[in-house]
Amino acid sequence: MSVVTPSLSKDQQKKLMSLLGHVRLHLLYKASVHGFTAAAFHSRCDKQGPTVIVAYNAAGFVLGAYTSKDYTQSGEGIKDEEAFLYSISAGVNKPLRVANISGQCAFTDGATGPDYGALVFLREDQPVFESNPGTGFCFQPTAMHGGDLALTEFEVYRAERMGDLLAKPWRNIQWTAEKKQQLQKTIQGYHPDIKTVHQARVLLVGPVGAGKSSFFNSINSAFRGNMTCQAIAGTAGKSVTTQFRTYSITVGKGGGAIPLVLCDTMGLEEKADAGLDIEDIVNIYKGHIKERYQFSPCTPLQENAPGFKKHATLNDMIHCVVYVIDTCTISILTEQMLDKFAAIRRKTNQLGIPQILLMTKVDEACPLVAADLKNVYRSVYIQRKARELSESLGIPLSCVLPVKNYSEELELDLDTDILLFSAVEHMLNYADSFFENQVVEDQEVNNQLDLYRSSDYHRPDCNTVQQEQKFV
DSSP states (O other): OOOOOOOOOOHHHEEEHHHHEEEEEEEEEEHHHHHHHHHHHHHHTTTTEEEEEEOOOOTTTTEEEEEOOOOOOOEEEEEEOOOOOEEEETTSSOOOOEOOOOTTEEEEEEEOOBOOEEEEEEEGGGEEEEOOOTSOOOHHHHHHHTTTTTSSEEEEEEEEEEEOOOSSSSSSSOOSSSHHHHHHHHHHHHOOBTTTTTTTTEEEEEEESSSSHHHHHHHHHHTTTOOOOOOOOOSSSSSOOOOOOEEESSSSSSOOOOOOOEEOOOBBBBBBSSSOOOHHHHHTTTOOOTTBBOOOOOOOSOOTTTTTTSOOOOTTSSSSEEEEEEEEGGGOOOHHHHHHHHHHHHHHTTOOOEEEEEEEEEEEEEHHHHOOOOGGGTTTTHHHHHHHHHHHTTTTGGGEEOOOOSSSSOOOHHHHHHHHHHHHHEEEEHHHHHHTOOOSSHHHHHHHSSSTTTTOOOOGGGHHHOOOOOOO
């Protein structure tokens, strides 16, 4: 899944946001990628709620239109008291904002490119726009576009209202050094409920760029006490992780490992023949894929292949699955990606593996959280996104956890560590649920202590334990 990036500079975005208020922008359509055609515009922008057009010309102007109404190709004139045209130019500090003439329609909702009367974009499927000041909106052409009617780029963003802060957090969390120490101690002292299993194995699954590898690096940094980058992470359009990797987490430099193994995979992509294959995921669940196996998007691993581990034990299996999704992309997850998640969920449910969902990049998604991470459970926007994810993927809201990975920081942060440690604690709790739900077909083997519980007071003599039961 290639990444389509906005053309707005930080200064241009800041000026545009001064007109729009407290919203989050989601790029829906970029003409240089999707085509300078009305059909391409409507296929991506119809029925998207409030949107803002961002057009660029060679004279250095960024101009466009905002509407709070849907594009539906109804053929009717649409009235919108909130609609306005705007222009941003490099030499002017304050952007130009032009309100709709009272009583006139803001735009014509046709099958052509966006038609705001005074500004008509993508006329005859060409990278140009028409300027007709006085039709719905009044402005000076030189101030709006400098007389240059050719488009160098044309984008449309959904403008999603973010809301403010809740009076009370929707989850209670202690933001103290004592809480961090308590979480760290709990994690380090964890013991799987089945004594033949020494570590909980957690698989991270998510789209390309969601932050799976960055999550491991963040957890590892928090336990080590300084920034680390053991897992390769990046922002490329293709998956940076191409192998099956398992990572242990150490406490301090040269310290012991915590009882948790994080397993990283190739990222999910929309197309059926791209990204991680679902059959490979199932093989990972069952412990059949060896460390550093090189994934092939075209062909899942076959049983007779070198990377296939035929005899897998409970120690090799996955005990908890963690879906990782970038909070900034929740509203624009495609049907193809949601369908892929649904297929993975069905397979995971069939195997009885508990599942958690991590919402990453919460600070990038909400300015209120960026200003103070302790606002994460008071942010109306983050709560709304968590509920949206819960409904879209069929995962209980209690299993949806917002987190912030370390990305540009050079020093550790208490609040970030607390969110990260809280997520790890939930993973271990859910792994325990997996162990408790294990059904051993041969109860006699179970009675002979092939699997035995940590509540037992004595370990059996090694010579009396039968060969470890195999899970194939």
